[in-house]
Amino acid sequence: MRRRVVRDIGTFLGVIVILGVVVFVNGQMQRGTLKDRMEKVRQAAEAKQRGSGVELLSWDILRKTTGSRKTGPTFDKRLMEKRDEKVSIIGFIVPLYDFRNIKEFILLPVPIECYFCQAPPMRDVMLVQMAENTSVDLVKEPIIVSGDLTLNEGPGTKFFYVIKDATRGAAEKGGKLTRKKITTEHVQHAIGAKQSEEAQQEPLLEGQEPPKAP
Numbered sequence: 001m002r003r004r005v006v007r008d009i010g011t012f013l014g015v016i017v018i019l020g021v022v023v024f025v026n027g028q029m030q031r032g033t034l035k036d037r038m039e040k041v042r043q044a045a046e047a048k049q050r051g052s053g054v055e056l057l058s059w060d061i062l063r064k065t066t067g068s069r070k071t072g073p074t075f076d077k078r079l080m081e082k083r084d085e086k087v088s089i090i091g092f093i094v095p096l097y098d099f100r101n102i103k104e105f106i107l108l109p110v111p112i113e114c115y116f117c118q119a120p121p122m123r124d125v126m127l128v129q130m131a132e133n134t135s136v137d138l139v140k141e142p143i144i145v146s147g148d149l150t151l152n153e154g155p156g157t158k159f160f161y162v163i164k165d166a167t168r169g170a171a172e173k174g175g176k177l178t179r180k181k182i183t184t185e186h187v188q189h190a191i192g193a194k195q196s197e198e199a200q201q202e203p204l205l206e207g208q209e210p211p212k213a214p
Contacts, residue, residue: 038092038110042142045171046090049144052173057082057089057149059109065123065160072153073122073160079151087163088146090171091126093138099182101135104128107145107163127159128166138180142171 046056064076092111096104107126128145130136147166152159170177 035110038142042090042092042109042171045142045144045175048172049088049090054088054144056144057087059089059091059124062126062161063123067122067160069122069157070155072155072157073151075151075153075160082149083151085149086146087149088144089126089163090142090144092142093128093136093168095138095182096127099138102137103130103135105136107143111140122160125159125161127162128168129162129164131165131167134167136168137177138182139177140180141175141177143168143177144171 049056061076061079065073065079067073089107091107091109093102094106094108094112095102096106098104105128107128108120109124112120126145128147131147145163145166145168147163150162150164152162
């Protein structure tokens with residue numbers, strides 16, 4: 001009897017493991033399909049903008065960047081030539097810490113739900129800082145961002161590239177932008193990451209002289 005119970009439990013656990021693997025594989029396949037589809041959407045928008053005479057910064061050039069946060073980045077020569085110049089680039093908006101009246105966000109070549117959950121490679125991450133007195137909402141469609149390109153170098157660099165004093169619009173001229181909702185889970189991840197970062201940057205208290213003996 002005991003052997004039969006052990007055998008049945010083993011069979012049940014085996015089924016659970018198999019189901020878990022199937023769910024994981026299906027999820028990965030769906031993400032891969034979505035990634036490929038959104039890559040094509042962005043590329044189509046880029047082709048239309050270039051066809052109308054707009055010069056765009058290419059993600060292919062950004063993907064030539066090597067290095068890590070620890071070592072610092074090494075940029076492609078073509079990207080270095082655009083340093084401190086006004087550029088335009090098409091990508092998908094991803095929240096960093098804020099979800100309403102966003103003044104600073106991440107731009108990626110393909111959309112993800114959460115920057116802190118899925119951790120895209122640093123060469124694919126563009127930090128965007130909006131122009132003064134302007135903000136944006138999260139949207140599903142790709143957007144075009146224009147602003148001044150800053151390239152950050154050296155060890156400990158959190159973001160390799162930054163577009164400052166930025167403006168944004170629909171990637172397709174006259175295109176519609178649909179507001180995107182973010183789950184509570186991802187909001188909590190962002191809040192936790194922000195609190196952790198603020199705690200790490202909190203300055204140490206200065207030492208004080210001990211009181212003199214009377």
